[in-house]
Amino acid sequence: MKRRESLKYIAASALASATLAAGCKPGEKKEEAAKEAFKPGVHRYEDELQELKALENMPKFFNEHEIATITILGDIIIPKDAVSGSASEAKVPDFIEFTVKDQPKFQVPMRGGLKWLDMFCLKKFNKSFKDCSEQQRIEVVDLIAYPERAKGKSELTQGVAFFSTIRDLTATGFYTSEMGVKDLGYAGNKPNQWNGVPDDVLKQYGMAYTPRELEVCLSFDA
Amino acid sequence: MAKADFSSPNVLIYPALKTGKLEVIADAMAREVITDDNGKATGVSYVSKEDMLEYQVDGRVVILAASACETARLLLNSKSQRHPNGLANSSNVVGKYLQDSNGTAMGGYLPELFGRKRYNEDGVGGMHVYTPWWLDNKKLDFPRGYHIEYWGGFGQPAYGFGMGMQGINGKYAVNGKKKEAGGYGASLKEDQRYFYGANVGMAGRGEAVAFEHNKCEIDPNTVDKYGIPVLRFDVTQSDHEIKQAKHMKETFREMMHNMGAVITWGDDGTPENKYGLDKPGYIIHEAGTARMGDNAKTSALNKWSQAHDCNNLFCVDGSQFTSQADKNITWTILALSMRASEYIIDEMKKQNL
């Protein structure tokens, strides 16, 4: 039987797939693979890496005009404010480009929705959405951003559906970026650093820990 | 560093490697268990995923822990003159009694938690709060029970976060101001912050009744890329499971209501959709495919996870379960594995193995 002594520490863990991902033949480059595997960051399995690579190698889905329109719309949906930056600063247009390749079900609604928007603006202002003035753009957005207001207006309902889709994609792209996560104030992802619910929060909801809970459940090694 | 988390590499494999007595062969796809003329297990044959060549590893004892279905597959694929129906299968139960936990879920948000102060809530959000089965089945129209798992709070935003805002921001005053559903801009950002961390959900995980007719078996016509015959599945949920799911939904609705929560999804149980009962396999708690029992005619393994038909073969995963109770299965798998291991050592010392 062939023994693979040297591979034993790379077995049954993330390391095994890191080796595969680096494309090593057994017996080759083990050292580098092991070092590579200890780098902090996102861990991906071989098939995930292949999928990502395939996505990266796909030709661009949106043309320049479409991406420019997505960028303008994104920054209307998530503008810079006192707390955080805008959608485009968080690279939301790249996220949307990625997502429509990752989930092709978005391709027709996004492409068609952008076209709907341009046709609507052409009829109204004789210009594409992108070429409209800021004021004209907001005028159109106000018509399709509030589903209740637009209910039953057959000339607007498809636009409302499109705006809901791009609002969803923009919001999820933004709030899963570093900037968006900070904006929300997500305070987790700190292993072994949990001291329980803060005192003032407990008080606000009229609750308290028992001494035993404090002792047994809420102590950790620094 | 606290080791409050469990993972098999961290907690089992690395410490075992440190003893110097364990050798791991990575990227080995087990094909079958090899037996000798007396029907005893002598080792395992495998194909290397690296070079696609065939190898064999010999052992005094063979222990399968490939997960419930894969262990059944290995047993059924290990045919020999002494074990013509597959290994450990003179009872013909291998692959049968396949079961998963019953699952269904419901969720929404708690208005009381809108706009609350931020703090680290990781580890609190996916709570396996101990909710033991608390009811008397005599008063119910289904057997067995279920536990409930809860989640919610300031989770790390992932894909999907922030979507569907138009479904909530028109219904509740945001920081005291009533708004129109939908919207955009600085106002939308305010809404996202305000509603963050107020979501709450719960899922039931219940015991399904094990039936012989629910099974996996070798597909006579299909092999995988290693040429190993694959399994095919035939599992139908019974009325017991559907009634339990109905009860789960009613319980969740009551809890959400009494908490003051607003239900936004999962409250759509009807007889037609089996009260939202998840499909078999969806909860990923497969078990039952090589059940243990005292009677060698109706079970594959004895109470030590040892094959009735082959005393140096053990199956220590979910396959040995006769039922999985109303808890998730992994702790019990670990406990049974530990028990089987101690038994093996003992039997080896006594020269019985």
Ligand SMILES: Cc1cc2nc3c(=O)[nH]c(=O)nc-3n(C[C@H](O)[C@H](O)[C@H](O)COP(=O)(O)OP(=O)(O)OC[C@H]3O[C@@H](n4cnc5c(N)ncnc54)[C@H](O)[C@@H]3O)c2cc1C
């Ligand atoms: C997403 C998810 C969430 C879960 N959450 C919970 C939970 O909260 N609580 C709980 O109790 N349970 C949970 N479970 C179930 C739990 O993971 C399983 O019950 C448990 O891992 C089973 O342990 P096992 O050792 O039997 O099998 P596994 O952990 O599946 O290990 C089997 C091993 O055998 C290997 N193997 C299989 N076939 C072969 C072959 N032919 N040759 C060589 N190697 C092979 C596999 O690669 C694998 O490493 C969850 C499962 C999933 C997928």
